[in-house]
Amino acid sequence: MFDLFKLELFKLRKKLRAWLGPILVFLLITISFPLTVELASDDLKNVFYSILWIASLLTVMVSVEGIFLEDYEDGTLENFSVANDSLFSMVLIKIFIYWLLIGIPISLLGTFFSVSMTGEMSSFYIALPSMLISTYIFINLFALGNSLSLNKGSVLGALITMPLLFPILILLGKIVLNANFGFEISNLLLLMLGVLLLIIVFIPFIISFIIRTHLE
Amino acid sequence: MLEVKNISFSINQNRLFQNLSFNLSKGQAIHVKGSNGSGKSSLLRILLGISSASKGEVIWDEEIGKVFLGHKNVLKNHLSVADNLHLHGLDVAHPEVRSILKDLNLDQKAELLVGNLSYGQQKKLALVRIFLNQSSVIILDEPCVGLDDQTRRLITTFLTTELGKNKSIIYTSHIPLELPSSEVIIGIL
Numbered sequence: 001m002f003d004l005f006k007l008e009l010f011k012l013r014k015k016l017r018a019w020l021g022p023i024l025v026f027l028l029i030t031i032s033f034p035l036t037v038e039l040a041s042d043d044l045k046n047v048f049y050s051i052l053w054i055a056s057l058l059t060v061m062v063s064v065e066g067i068f069l070e071d072y073e074d075g076t077l078e079n080f081s082v083a084n085d086s087l088f089s090m091v092l093i094k095i096f097i098y099w100l101l102i103g104i105p106i107s108l109l110g111t112f113f114s115v116s117m118t119g120e121m122s123s124f125y126i127a128l129p130s131m132l133i134s135t136y137i138f139i140n141l142f143a144l145g146n147s148l149s150l151n152k153g154s155v156l157g158a159l160i161t162m163p164l165l166f167p168i169l170i171l172l173g174k175i176v177l178n179a180n181f182g183f184e185i186s187n188l189l190l191l192m193l194g195v196l197l198l199i200i201v202f203i204p205f206i207i208s209f210i211i212r213t214h215l216e
Numbered sequence: 217m218l219e220v221k222n223i224s225f226s227i228n229q230n231r232l233f234q235n236l237s238f239n240l241s242k243g244q245a246i247h248v249k250g251s252n253g254s255g256k257s258s259l260l261r262i263l264l265g266i267s268s269a270s271k272g273e274v275i276w277d278e279e280i281g282k283v284f285l286g287h288k289n290v291l292k293n294h295l296s297v298a299d300n301l302h303l304h305g306l307d308v309a310h311p312e313v314r315s316i317l318k319d320l321n322l323d324q325k326a327e328l329l330v331g332n333l334s335y336g337q338q339k340k341l342a343l344v345r346i347f348l349n350q351s352s353v354i355i356l357d358e359p360c361v362g363l364d365d366q367t368r369r370l371i372t373t374f375l376t377t378e379l380g381k382n383k384s385i386i387y388t389s390h391i392p393l394e395l396p397s398s399e400v401i402i403g404i405l
Contacts, residue, residue: 081266082266
């Protein structure tokens with residue numbers, strides 16, 4: 001399993017445009033947003049979070065676009081299936097590595113920008129856990145969409161998956177709302193973590209089954 | 217090692233083969249022959265468990281390791297030859313790997329991107345993975361396509377040696393390989 005982790009990490013690390021590109025897109029969105037609005041506005045603080053969630057969602061969508069495509073087209077997945085290796089483990093590790101190289105950096109960048117924008121350290125405790133958890137969920141769900149449309153184009157996959165992400169966006173909105181009113185946000189974060197814990201096992205299992213069907 | 221019992225396969229009502237039965241034992245090579253579209257690749261995919269037969273059974277002895285080279289070369293175009301070998305657990309600096317790369321005239325191309333290699337060179341590189349694999353069964357789908365005579369001879373020599381080690385081989389090819397007399401030919405029409 002560790003060997004597989006090292007190989008998958010090596011594969012993604014060598015494909016700069018697949019992980020650095022999306023991070024730069026995220027950086028551009030978060031930097032350009034304050035330039036387009038009135039900086040002194042009080043609403044800016046609240047709106048900024050919405051931009052942050054949408055930017056992370058779009059960044060993940062773009063980055064996960066080819067998560068299985070290359071391996072499918074060059075025969076890696078077929079070869080993996082022949083070698084009796086566990087497709088489930090491969091999917092699980094692949095998703096984790098995408099989170100490691102894309103999810104964590106954009107979560108850290110997003111947290112940095114939210115603290116800079118609001119000027120309050122409390123933003124750190126809102127943005128960091130929310131983004132770390134939500135990006136992992138986004139990657140899982142977009143990976144599911146991409147596996148469904150493996151040989152039909154990734155836009156279709158993203159369209160199928162998008163409605164599944166709405167509850168997470170609502171939760172993220174609630175977290176900001178609660179924080180603004182001084183309410184507890186840990187319960188909402190725990191709820192999101194609970195969703196992630198379910199997804200983390202079930203989605204790779206479903207994806208591995210879908211990939212097997214595609215290989216047939 | 218392998219027992220195939222009365223398998224049939226159809227795609228969209230188009231029957232490719234029916235009631236095909238054969239066995240594969242240790243040290244034996246099977247050459248699957250047939251015209252284009254006759255179901256040779258489909259048969260290999262069924263044997264490998266990637267696809268399912270419409271009817272019949274494929275029974276492998278448990279714990280049999282299989283290595284397969286199909287139409288896809290399992291290579292990443294954006295990575296170098298050395299990086300691609302690394303992905304298959306092979307170190308380009310290892311003497312055995314270097315020796316095979318030299319036999320295939322790829323020893324000077326370790327740092328080149330696979331996308332910049334010709335089709336034949338990519339096919340040769342894909343063969344390195346097969347040549348260095350320890351699996352008991354080697355399954356090849358048209359291994360000679362796009363290769364020069366020298367490489368074809370190299371494949372024949374390699375497969376002959378592997379048969380001598382009691383490994384088993386199943387391959388499809390329009391160009392028959394001159395393997396030892398244990399060869400069995402299955403014709404799919």
